[in-house]
Amino acid sequence: MTSRETTSWLQIRDELLRRVRERVWEPGALIPGEVELAEEFGCARTTVNRALRELAEAGLITRRRRAGTRVSINPPHKATLTIPIIREDVEARGASYRHAILHRDTRLLPAHLGGAFHLPEGTQVLYTVTMHYENDRPYIHEERYTHFAAVPGLEEQDFAQISANEWLVQNAPFTGGDMAFFAITATEDLARCFDVAPGAALFTVERSTWNDQAPITLARMTHAPGYRMRMSL
Amino acid sequence: MTSRETTSWLQIRDELLRRVRERVWEPGALIPGEVELAEEFGCARTTVNRALRELAEAGLITRRRRAGTRVSINPPHKATLTIPIIREDVEARGASYRHAILHRDTRLLPAHLGGAFHLPEGTQVLYTVTMHYENDRPYIHEERYTHFAAVPGLEEQDFAQISANEWLVQNAPFTGGDMAFFAITATEDLARCFDVAPGAALFTVERSTWNDQAPITLARMTHAPGYRMRMSL
DNA sequence: CAGGTAAATATGTCTGGTCATAATCTCAAT
DNA sequence: ATTGAGATTATGACCAGACATATTTACCTG
Known part of the structure; x- marks a missing residue:
């Protein structure tokens, strides 16, 4: 039995983020499906989904039903401005x-x-x-x-x-x-x-x-x- | 028995949003817990959690463990700027x-x-x-x-x-x-x-x-x- | 070959649980 | 009155499984 790691969705997100940043997955490439990733990380699909959803919200990946998940070609950089009183x-x-x-x-x-x-x-x-x-x-x-x-x-x-x-x-x-x-x-x-x-x-x-x-x-x-x-x- | 509605997290989010906007819950007030809301909407706690999480991300409510969820006093207005090439x-x-x-x-x-x-x-x-x-x-x-x-x-x-x-x-x-x-x-x-x-x-x-x-x-x-x-x- | 239909499939959502974690509250000992 | 240990509790995370939905692919028909 391997050591019991805390596989939080944050760790998964960071690992996926790393693979995108370091071009393990090229821009435009199709990345493995949720089920496959869940197996790799030894967690439930829900957890992988959470990680992927966050990355998609940030615009780094693009997700479509049936078509799968792709690394965005040129991720839109977003900045959030808080409007103060x-x-x-x-x-x-x-x-x-x-x-x-x-x-x-x-x-x-x-x-x-x-x-x-x-x-x-x-x-x-x-x-x-x-x-x-x-x-x-x-x-x-x-x-x-x-x-x-x-x-x-x-x-x-x-x-x-x-x-x-x-x-x-x-x-x-x-x-x-x-x-x-x-x-x-x-x-x-x-x-x-x-x-x-x-x-x-x-x-x-x-x-x-x-x-x-x-x-x-x-x-x-x-x-x-x-x-x-x-x-x- | 009421009719079987599709209780998606979006509908719950919108209903909660309405209550915040129309001051059903005053700014600063403690709102019902996830379990209570889940009962009210007839759905799983996870679903309510998803709705609440989105509102929290938008800054409309503030959540803390054990302390519960409160309506933000003055919600920070955020604008998102997409930086184009x-x-x-x-x-x-x-x-x-x-x-x-x-x-x-x-x-x-x-x-x-x-x-x-x-x-x-x-x-x-x-x-x-x-x-x-x-x-x-x-x-x-x-x-x-x-x-x-x-x-x-x-x-x-x-x-x-x-x-x-x-x-x-x-x-x-x-x-x-x-x-x-x-x-x-x-x-x-x-x-x-x-x-x-x-x-x-x-x-x-x-x-x-x-x-x-x-x-x-x-x-x-x-x-x-x-x-x-x-x-x- | 065009056009339509059905099957396959990856993501999206929901359920009903369990366990974890952070704050708060209680209450006793100092 | 203050402090500290422990119980309590609301949110946070996770899981395994189910169904929903959007698309693509494959196939079938005119």
């Missing part, structure tokens, strides 16, 4: 946070935003401009359009205590959304907010979110000069 | 792709990059500057440092046929990496490459990757003016 992000770095409302009104959705917001031009929205500060230094300039009909209780909020950013996350849960990252040159307004020369390059994140019923909010967050948004692979 | 990205849009090597030499790692690259200053690296074109229009300017010792066969590659980007993905699989997004103002060199005025705002992605042994490559990809990097939540 600005206040928590700042405070997590041990800095102080505050925000100020620069502007707030009710208006009809401008025509040029209809596309990004998926709402007809002229829908009534709340328009807010907020400045977020880290250690009393300008951090993020937030320009936001929020769909009145989609968020009950929006009229009563003045966002003095809690920022729109944070209030919406807690009170208007969204089920989907999309983001875009890009660079802009500072307008005079923005330059004044960040105390830089007009024309400086600023990093901007535009985010629109929606729930099952309707679009909720479209926010454009422009970051202070020199800001770097980090993520790991 | 530039050529495939361009061709997927039905555009034509080509690239050109602007520069290539062997040099010692500049001091200011030691931090980002995690290699001692003075390590021998390959320095390449590549321009990527979409429909013959400048698309991405790529400046790259590659660690000679970490990539066998690097000397022989001139990257004329296949870009460094693509060749490295296929020949130097990495196990980890990190990225940073930021805005820069165009230097004279970059302005010339993109045919814009110096000082224009450009969107840049900096990416460094490594494997188990050592850092592999550090790339700075500067995108054409107006470029928007999109991702969905």
